[in-house]
Amino acid sequence: MAFYRAHVLVCGGFPCVAAGCRAVRDAIERSVREHGLEREVRVVETGCLGPCDLGPIVVVYPEGTVYARVTVSDAREIVDEHLLKGRAVKRLEYTGHLPSVSLADDKRTDYFEIQERIVLENVGLIDPDSIEEYIGRDGYHAAGVALTSMSPDEVIETIKSSGLRGRGGAAFPTGVKLGFTARAEDDQKYIICNADEGEPGTFKDRLILEGDPHKVIEGMIILGYSVGASMGYVYIRGEYYLSIERIERAIEEARKYGLLGADIFGSGFDFDIEVKKGAGAYVCGEETALIESMEGKRGEPRQKPPYPGTCGLWGKPTVVNNVETIANVPPIIRNGADWFRQFGTPTSPGTKVYTLTGDVNNKGLIEVPMGITLREVIYGVGGGIPGGRRFKMAQTGGTAGGCLSEAHLDIPMDYENLQEAGSALGSGALLIIDDSHCIVDTACILLHFFEHESCGQCTPCREGTRRLCDIFRKVGELTATEDHLKLARELAEVMQSSSLCALGQSVAVPLFTILDHYADEIKAHLEGRCPAGVCRRLPTGVDEEAYVTSHAGGGIK
Amino acid sequence: MSEMRVPAGPGGPSVVCECECDDVFLNEVEKVASMYRGRPEDLVQALHDVQSLRNYLPREALRVVARTLDVPESRVHGVATFYSMFSTRPRGRHIIRICESAPCHVAGAAEIIDSLLDELGVEMGGTTSDKLFTVETSSCLGVCGVAPAIMIDDVVYGNLCAEDLPEILRRYR
Ligand SMILES: Cc1cc2nc3c(=O)[nH]c(=O)nc-3n(C[C@H](O)[C@H](O)[C@H](O)COP(=O)(O)O)c2cc1C
Ligand code: FES
Numbered sequence: 027m028a029f030y031r032a033h034v035l036v037c038g039g040f041p042c043v044a045a046g047c048r049a050v051r052d053a054i055e056r057s058v059r060e061h062g063l064e065r066e067v068r069v070v071e072t073g074c075l076g077p078c079d080l081g082p083i084v085v086v087y088p089e090g091t092v093y094a095r096v097t098v099s100d101a102r103e104i105v106d107e108h109l110l111k112g113r114a115v116k117r118l119e120y121t122g123h124l125p126s127v128s129l130a131d132d133k134r135t136d137y138f139e140i141q142e143r144i145v146l147e148n149v150g151l152i153d154p155d156s157i158e159e160y161i162g163r164d165g166y167h168a169a170g171v172a173l174t175s176m177s178p179d180e181v182i183e184t185i186k187s188s189g190l191r192g193r194g195g196a197a198f199p200t201g202v203k204l205g206f207t208a209r210a211e212d213d214q215k216y217i218i219c220n221a222d223e224g225e226p227g228t229f230k231d232r233l234i235l236e237g238d239p240h241k242v243i244e245g246m247i248i249l250g251y252s253v254g255a256s257m258g259y260v261y262i263r264g265e266y267y268l269s270i271e272r273i274e275r276a277i278e279e280a281r282k283y284g285l286l287g288a289d290i291f292g293s294g295f296d297f298d299i300e301v302k303k304g305a306g307a308y309v310c311g312e313e314t315a316l317i318e319s320m321e322g323k324r325g326e327p328r329q330k331p332p333y334p335g336t337c338g339l340w341g342k343p344t345v346v347n348n349v350e351t352i353a354n355v356p357p358i359i360r361n362g363a364d365w366f367r368q369f370g371t372p373t374s375p376g377t378k379v380y381t382l383t384g385d386v387n388n389k390g391l392i393e394v395p396m397g398i399t400l401r402e403v404i405y406g407v408g409g410g411i412p413g414g415r416r417f418k419m420a421q422t423g424g425t426a427g428g429c430l431s432e433a434h435l436d437i438p439m440d441y442e443n444l445q446e447a448g449s450a451l452g453s454g455a456l457l458i459i460d461d462s463h464c465i466v467d468t469a470c471i472l473l474h475f476f477e478h479e480s481c482g483q484c485t486p487c488r489e490g491t492r493r494l495c496d497i498f499r500k501v502g503e504l505t506a507t508e509d510h511l512k513l514a515r516e517l518a519e520v521m522q523s524s525s526l527c528a529l530g531q532s533v534a535v536p537l538f539t540i541l542d543h544y545a546d547e548i549k550a551h552l553e554g555r556c557p558a559g560v561c562r563r564l565p566t567g568v569d570e571e572a573y574v575t576s577h578a579g580g581g582i583k
Numbered sequence: 584m585s586e587m588r589v590p591a592g593p594g595g596p597s598v599v600c601e602c603e604c605d606d607v608f609l610n611e612v613e614k615v616a617s618m619y620r621g622r623p624e625d626l627v628q629a630l631h632d633v634q635s636l637r638n639y640l641p642r643e644a645l646r647v648v649a650r651t652l653d654v655p656e657s658r659v660h661g662v663a664t665f666y667s668m669f670s671t672r673p674r675g676r677h678i679i680r681i682c683e684s685a686p687c688h689v690a691g692a693a694e695i696i697d698s699l700l701d702e703l704g705v706e707m708g709g710t711t712s713d714k715l716f717t718v719e720t721s722s723c724l725g726v727c728g729v730a731p732a733i734m735i736d737d738v739v740y741g742n743l744c745a746e747d748l749p750e751i752l753r754r755y756r
Contacts, residue, residue: 044739078728226684226723305666322626383686
């Protein structure tokens with residue numbers, strides 16, 4: 027391998043691509059060539075570096091200097107000044123700290139101290155298109171160990187005792203799930219990696235796939251071996267063009283290296299992976315709807331039981347796991363269950379990857395141990411609320427999660443504590459809202475999402491989501507009464523107990539937390555007042571339909 | 584969608600619908616779909632590929648897909664109308680998807696929506712008269728780190744404010 031004096035990492039996570047990192051990378055490469063530095067300086071496009079709103083981000087090693095919001099002309103300056111003359115460009119330097127950069131320099135400071143990287147250990151550090159770089163960081167070591175020196179049962183036992191729980195929302199113990207499928211007798215079994223990621227505010231799975239695709243492949247190989255499946259599928263959202271491109275390339279590379287295909291590591295175990303594209307339906311993230319979609323049908327959830335573990339794709343035993351769950355598997359096998367258990371809490375071991383969005387200074391991707399408090403995340407890693415405004419609400423777990431108020435800032439974030447607070451850890455989305463927003467307007471947006479994404483198969487969900495939207499629109503128009511709210515509660519209760527899948531069942535989670543935690547603000551609406559000054563009464567004598575369309579506040583159609 | 588039968592030409596009877604589904608197009612559809620012949624489970628992938636020809640799925644094209652993959656036409660129609668990325672109505676050359684989920688809403692998506700519709704002179708879901716753009720709302724696009732965001736075809740534009748829109752649209756005009 028050639029030796030380079032400096033490495034320039036350009037963040038190629040999708041948010042940075044959106045912010046124009048490709049042009050910046052090209053400009054750096056051009057400038058490096060113009061100065062004849064191409065044998066000394068290597069330019070690498072990496073996975074997400076974390077703080078997405080600072081993109082495009084460029085990191086120069088060995089110093090670990092971070093440049094934020096780099097433009098094409100800045101790119102030239104970085105090459106001229108930093109790479110040629112060895113002087114960092116102070117003007118562009120980001121003085122906060124990126125966790126993914128802490129390897130190079132150890133001045134781990136303030137906020138980022140609480141971050142811990144297991145899932146994201148390589149994201150932002152390696153070139154995702156290079157299998158050599160992944161192997162260079164112990165990649166495929168765990169698969170090698172599992173396939174050549176562990177029995178399938180030992181693999182499952184290790185995952186069981188690590189206490190790993192599903193990161194896709196339902197938090198089911200992964201080892202137990204593997205056990206079901208391992209015990210099912212069948213000649214054909216499948217592993218499905220759920221990368222449908224439609225939960226609003228969630229973009230971790232895409233950034234894992236784009237930043238470290240081989241880790242997901244390695245995890246799938248190990249899972250396949252543990253249950254005796256020879257085929258795996260990655261089901262990715264159709265809109266995730268870059269994720270699809272990166273994982274397909276990685277699968278190709280892995281095949282070339284004999285890490286996918288027949289007789290992997292000479293163990294006699296065969297495994298291959300294929301990518302399936304979704305086509306835009308949130309409900310397809312639900313495991314049985316996903317399977318229907320993979321069979322070429324409408325993505326309508328199936329009645330459970332039977333569960334996919336015994337009767338899944340084509341009626342065969344199928345393990346469906348989230349991307350992040352799968353990315354935890356190689357480190358667990360490599361380092362052991364006890365190592366994993368030193369992170370997080372006894373009942374929720376390990377870390378959690380969160381995506382921080384909304385009214386918070388540092389938006390983006392973070393990985394922290396389970397059990398740290400909401401306050402630590404918002405005011406620590408998140409850097410607080412911008413513009414001197416006050417914190418109003420945090421919704422954990424995406425649109426299907428609960429809305430927590432200031433009173434909940436100090437609860438530890440793990441499965442049990444969030445559930446007790448009426449919320450859920452869910453997908454890891456964390457939406458922070460400040461006091462300039464109205465809770466009723468927010469509720470309308472959330473309810474509209476469910477109405478839009480309900481697959482229409484079962485009546486409670488199809489009709490219930492629509493009625494709830496109507497009711498909250500009335501609240502927002504300041505014309506609702508106590509009776510409307512009572513009806514909303516009743517509807518949500520019925521949906522919770524009688525919807526076919528968790529989509530309809532979970533509408534109650536945000537709704538009840540909003541009704542409970544923001545009762546005063548909602549009451550004000552019944553009295554004709556919106557404390558945040560967002561909602562207005564519908565003028566009399568206008569065409570309601572047309573008015574609503576033009577004053578939708580983005581939410582209600 | 585209304586359709587109309589035209590008199591049989593030299594090559595036998597042909598069917599056209601209002602979207603100019605000529606034989607050349609339908610042959611193309613068949614060519615694309617036949618890569619999935621015998622694999623009805625790949626219907627969703629086949630529809631992706633067919634849609635990429637004209638940015639939507641005309642009824643006649645669905646018929647060809649049904650025949651080629653040997654699936655009932657009703658099922659093909661069911662799938663084509665289930666997923667939000669598919670459209671059975673004609674759309675413009677570029678599809679603009681605006682995210683209207685909560686993280687983008689909090690970051691000011693409503694203003695972006697209003698400005699964009701103004702700028703293009705269309706209603707939500709509509710196509711500009713020059714057939715260049717169709718505007719659709721979308722649930723979270725998974726780029727909330729740079730909210731508010733829109734997606735034009737496969738390119739995402741994030742951290743938007745209303746003033747950015749004319750410049751972005753200009754690149755497609
Ligand atoms: C409406 C709905 C949407 C879901 N979306 C996703 C998703 O996008 N990604 C995901 O991994 N799990 C999603 N799930 C959860 C899956 O059904 C399933 O529990 C999960 O993929 C199992 O993987 P895990 O055990 O690794 O968490 C969704 C569930 C529901 C009800
Ligand atoms: S909420 Fe708009 S991209 Fe996620």
